[in-house]
Amino acid sequence: MRPDPVDDATLALLLEVAGTPKPGNVDRHRDLDDLRFEAFLGGAVGAREGLELAADGEAGIGRAFERGVAGMAARAGTNTQFGCLLLLVPLVRATVATGEDDSDLSPAAVDRVTRGTTVDDAVAFYRAFEHVDVAVADPPADADDLDVRRGGDAAPALRERGVTLRDVMALSAADDADRIPDRNAQEWVEGFPRTFRAAEWIRSDEGPLTDRAARAFLGLLAAEPDTLVAANHGPERAREASDRAAALLAGERSTSETIDAAAVHGADLDAAEELAAAFVDEGINPGTTADLTCAALYVALRRGTEVER
Amino acid sequence: MRPDPVDDATLALLLEVAGTPKPGNVDRHRDLDDLRFEAFLGGAVGAREGLELAADGEAGIGRAFERGVAGMAARAGTNTQFGCLLLLVPLVRATVATGEDDSDLSPAAVDRVTRGTTVDDAVAFYRAFEHVDVAVADPPADADDLDVRRGGDAAPALRERGVTLRDVMALSAADDADRIPDRNAQEWVEGFPRTFRAAEWIRSDEGPLTDRAARAFLGLLAAEPDTLVAANHGPERAREASDRAAALLAGERSTSETIDAAAVHGADLDAAEELAAAFVDEGINPGTTADLTCAALYVALRRGTEVER
Numbered sequence: 001m002r003p004d005p006v007d008d009a010t011l012a013l014l015l016e017v018a019g020t021p022k023p024g025n026v027d028r029h030r031d032l033d034d035l036r037f038e039a040f041l042g043g044a045v046g047a048r049e050g051l052e053l054a055a056d057g058e059a060g061i062g063r064a065f066e067r068g069v070a071g072m073a074a075r076a077g078t079n080t081q082f083g084c085l086l087l088l089v090p091l092v093r094a095t096v097a098t099g100e101d102d103s104d105l106s107p108a109a110v111d112r113v114t115r116g117t118t119v120d121d122a123v124a125f126y127r128a129f130e131h132v133d134v135a136v137a138d139p140p141a142d143a144d145d146l147d148v149r150r151g152g153d154a155a156p157a158l159r160e161r162g163v164t165l166r167d168v169m170a171l172s173a174a175d176d177a178d179r180i181p182d183r184n185a186q187e188w189v190e191g192f193p194r195t196f197r198a199a200e201w202i203r204s205d206e207g208p209l210t211d212r213a214a215r216a217f218l219g220l221l222a223a224e225p226d227t228l229v230a231a232n233h234g235p236e237r238a239r240e241a242s243d244r245a246a247a248l249l250a251g252e253r254s255t256s257e258t259i260d261a262a263a264v265h266g267a268d269l270d271a272a273e274e275l276a277a278a279f280v281d282e283g284i285n286p287g288t289t290a291d292l293t294c295a296a297l298y299v300a301l302r303r304g305t306e307v308e309r
Numbered sequence: 310m311r312p313d314p315v316d317d318a319t320l321a322l323l324l325e326v327a328g329t330p331k332p333g334n335v336d337r338h339r340d341l342d343d344l345r346f347e348a349f350l351g352g353a354v355g356a357r358e359g360l361e362l363a364a365d366g367e368a369g370i371g372r373a374f375e376r377g378v379a380g381m382a383a384r385a386g387t388n389t390q391f392g393c394l395l396l397l398v399p400l401v402r403a404t405v406a407t408g409e410d411d412s413d414l415s416p417a418a419v420d421r422v423t424r425g426t427t428v429d430d431a432v433a434f435y436r437a438f439e440h441v442d443v444a445v446a447d448p449p450a451d452a453d454d455l456d457v458r459r460g461g462d463a464a465p466a467l468r469e470r471g472v473t474l475r476d477v478m479a480l481s482a483a484d485d486a487d488r489i490p491d492r493n494a495q496e497w498v499e500g501f502p503r504t505f506r507a508a509e510w511i512r513s514d515e516g517p518l519t520d521r522a523a524r525a526f527l528g529l530l531a532a533e534p535d536t537l538v539a540a541n542h543g544p545e546r547a548r549e550a551s552d553r554a555a556a557l558l559a560g561e562r563s564t565s566e567t568i569d570a571a572a573v574h575g576a577d578l579d580a581a582e583e584l585a586a587a588f589v590d591e592g593i594n595p596g597t598t599a600d601l602t603c604a605a606l607y608v609a610l611r612r613g614t615e616v617e618r
Contacts, residue, residue: 003384004357007354007355007357007384010354011350011351011354011384014323014350014353014354015347015350018346018347018350028337028338028346029337029338034618035618036517036519036616036617036618037327037337037519038324038327038517038518038519038616038617039616039617039618041320041323041324041327041616042320042615042616044323045316045319045320045323046316048313048316075312075316075320075615075616076616076618077615077616077617077618078618080618208345208347209347210345210346210347306351306384306386307345307347307348307350307351307384307385307386308345308347308348308386309343309344309345309348309385309386309387309389
């Protein structure tokens with residue numbers, strides 16, 4: 001019997017926060033001043049109902065996400081895994097859509113899920129922001145009425161414009177010169193390329209999953225500047241943080257395109273411990289990279305990766 | 310809406326292993342040579358189906374336990390939380406039996422559950438041993454055909470003798486001079502006094518739940534020698550391990566009866582870090598005390614204790 005997708009999603013949430021060192025983030029060995037490891041355990045458990053809706057082919061993707069966020073926030077008392085859930089919900093739905101016998105949870109399958117989202121999904125997504133504080137960038141100048149911080153109040157504008165949840169993501173994924181795009185939104189509109197790439201890094205790696213997750217995190221951060229770091233500290237600091245992660249990978253320092261599994265598998269986790277201390281001191285928190293790591297763990301679990309005893 | 314009992318049980322499993330320092334056990338900051346933290350995350354997720362059966366008033370308690378152990382072992386690849394599940398399953402059933410509006414998950418309610426167990430429950434309990442290796446003591450001389458290591462092969466003897474699961478526990482709980490009784494079995498036949506007492510220590514304590522769990526663990530270990538330590542190293546070493554835990558509590562060193570919340574809340578966790586290192590070096594693994602801590606966390610969660618963000 002193949003594992004339940006909801007259980008795999010829960011385990012991905014747990015392994016993500018346990019993975020260490022993940023510089024700048026809460027992990028097995030580090031709390032942040034205002035965010036504890038145990039809140040993530042609570043968030044992972046609290047998100048269950050939303051993940052079950054995601055695995056139920058009938059419920060809307062947006063509603064599944066909103067319920068997941070509400071349950072997470074109720075248990076954790078804060079925002080622990082908003083971005084993780086934004087990626088996990090369509091991945092879980094795609095898993096169910098591809099069927100029990102199809103081991104190939106594919107980019108095409110999850111792309112079909114995001115393309116199938118509706119205006120109702122967008123409205124539910126906006127409502128999710130009422131449950132938590134999420135650091136977001138300002139919307140484009142011509143989309144002020146679609147600011148996610150409006151929460152459910154944006155519903156009339158969404159309905160009038162006929163904006164689906166995928167459309168919302170496309171807005172945030174826009175890659176213009178002076179801002180770092182939202183990587184989670186990019187995943188939504190691009191078929192989850194970062195997720196599937198990092199899932200293969202994890203699958204082909206060796207050792208405990210918490211170490212593999214840490215190396216995948218470094219690879220993802222090295223490949224592209226983190227959205228949350230950019231939102232909090234500006235794009236320059238975000239690029240610099242990625243350069244520092246890239247320096248820990250094996251071989252020549254690489255660009256987004258050239259980072260490969262060997263470079264990731266050779267990442268220096270001892271040096272990453274030092275980077276973790278430095279990032280915490282500097283308030284650098286690559287939270288979107290953690291979201292991508294969580295999504296990659298889910299895909300790896302679906303493809304047969306297991307915890308090491 | 311009150312939290313789902315299955316979610317609370319899952320969170321108790323997670324908080325138990327995260328609680329640190331829990332001398333001699335896997336915790337947030339320590340793996341053992343042959344047992345990793347991530348295996349416990351897997352075990353907590355894998356036990357879900359069994360816990361759901363426990364929350365389903367129709368399923369047998371023994372079958373719920375067996376499914377929980379089988380799912381745990383499939384995910385974890387080893388025995389991570391056998392004893393935790395043995396305590397959680399009747400507690401979850403008692404929670405459901407007392408009803409949504411009854412916040413008093415009481416010793417009497419869980420005692421009714423254990424008194425209601427049948428021979429079928431006993432047979433399922435024996436089958437659970439086929440899924441994992443569990444360290445157990447030899448059975449009493451006149452009960453060789455009831456050795457749990459027989460697994461399902463003990464079924465004819467169980468049926469012939471008409472032994473219920475509670476009867477099985479009563480055998481293991483027997484407190485004779487030359488052995489340390491099975492604390493989990495004692496809980497089953499005594500109405501979970503250790504669990505409920507430690508739950509109140511946790512509830513009335515302050516700070517992160519992972520710290521409170523660590524202090525409750527020290528209180529439980531100080532109060533009574535651990536079954537697993539006795540099984541592996543003999544009763545003398547088990548008593549000595551408890552004396553070392555008692556030395557970390559606040560105030561006068563206490564006996565089982567006199568240890569109180571103030572002593573537990575004043576436990577010296579810095580000194581416990583040193584004891585944790587020492588116990589690992591000596592191979593002292595108070596696993597039954599960890600089971601009791603997990604059960605106490607569940608009761609505390611049911612009574613409104615929450616993770617700290």
